Amino acid sequence: MKELFAQIIEKMGEDLARPGLVDTPDRAAKAYEFLTSGYNSTIEDVVNDALFPSDCNDMVIVRDIELFSMCEHHMLPFIGKAHVGYIPKGKVLGLSKVARIIDMYARRLQIQEQLTHQVAETILNVTGAAGVAVIIEAKHLCMMMRGVEKQGSSMKTSAMLGCFRNSPATRAEFLSLIES
Incomplete structure (x- = not known):
């Protein structure tokens, strides 16, 4: 990835020898590896x-899971928060695991609609709950x-x-409790 970022920067017309850009391809590659680290995780590893x-x-x-x-x-990037609710049937999920499941799917190239459903379906499958609700609200830098160029816009999916x-x-x- 480092070499590809160097090519992109050069295609922009920048000089990779410029002091501020010398290490940028390496930093950008490391950043993207982190931002897409969800591809290296499985639900079994996350739930543990x-x-x-x-x-x-x-x-x-x-609620309010960043x-x-x-x-x-x-x-x-799109940046926001998630609210997750479920009704257990004999099993509860460790609290931090809800956030970790969100992170696993969010740290992939993604659309918000898909992310919302992936989280809900995974929690339902893992816990065997009677039901699961997920709401995600986020601001999308692509918009x-x-x-x-609508800076005040946000998207909400459920x-x-x-x-x-x-x-x-x-x-x-559920809706009243996440609003209080």
């Missing part, structure tokens, strides 16, 4: 047996810095699975 027996069958919510990802269309899709009362409870 942090699934615990529990009699809890009440809604579990983790995230960043890279738009697969322009390779520019803010280029194209229509995935409602199981009882969150089938029960308006469950969905309404």
Whole structure:
């Protein structure tokens, strides 16, 4: 990647010998390796047996989970937060694992709609929950810095699975709790 970044910088008309750019190809390659590190993770590695027996069958919510990802269309960041809720059926997921699952998928070239569904489906599959709800709200630099250049815009996506899709009362409870 380092050599490819050097080529891109040169194609822009820049001088790679300029002091500020001498190490930029290496730094950019390392940055992109980190920003796309989700490709090197599996759900088994992320969850790491942090699934615990529990009699809890009440809604579990983790909100305001910060995230960043890279738009697969322009390779520019989108930055925001996720809110996740699930209703356990005999097992609960370690708290940090919810955030780690989000990071695993977010650190890939991605669209927000897909990210939202990947997180919801994964948590449902891992926990066997009665239902999972995920809402992601993010600002997309591909829309803010280029194209229509709307800096105040944001996008909100949701995935409602199981009882969150089938029960308006469950969905309404989740939505009211993430707003409080």
